[in-house]
Amino acid sequence: QVQVVESGGGLVQAGGSLRLSCGASGSIGTINGVAWYRQAPGNQREFVAVLTGGGSTNYADSVKGRFTISRDNAKNTVYLEMNSLKPEDTAVYYCKVVVGLSAYWGQGTQVTVSS
Secondary structure, eight states: OEEEEEEOOEEEETTOOEEEEEEEEESOOOEEEEEEEEEOTTSOOEEEEEEETTSOEEEOTTTTTTEEEEEEGGGTEEEEEEOSOOGGGOEEEEEEEEETTEEEEOOOEEEEEEO
């Protein structure tokens, strides 16, 4: 079993920055990828960014140039650096860790951007 925990959310003014962290622990074998998703009230969960096991990254168009996904292998942690935040970035942010053929989700961390 793999446990995934997100942290780093909070309240920030528009134009500000936050860094989210995604930590994985437990029976971690080969991590095939780590992705961030977000879900705003009344909306479906949407893709934000992904970091593959090979180190490739991909971003949703809405966050390109503002968000950066990175990892610290020694800490088993993936980060989502969010800059130039907008009110429309307000959502619960979830981390998904893919180990083998299984996907594990965290509980989410709230990000609120005030205008």
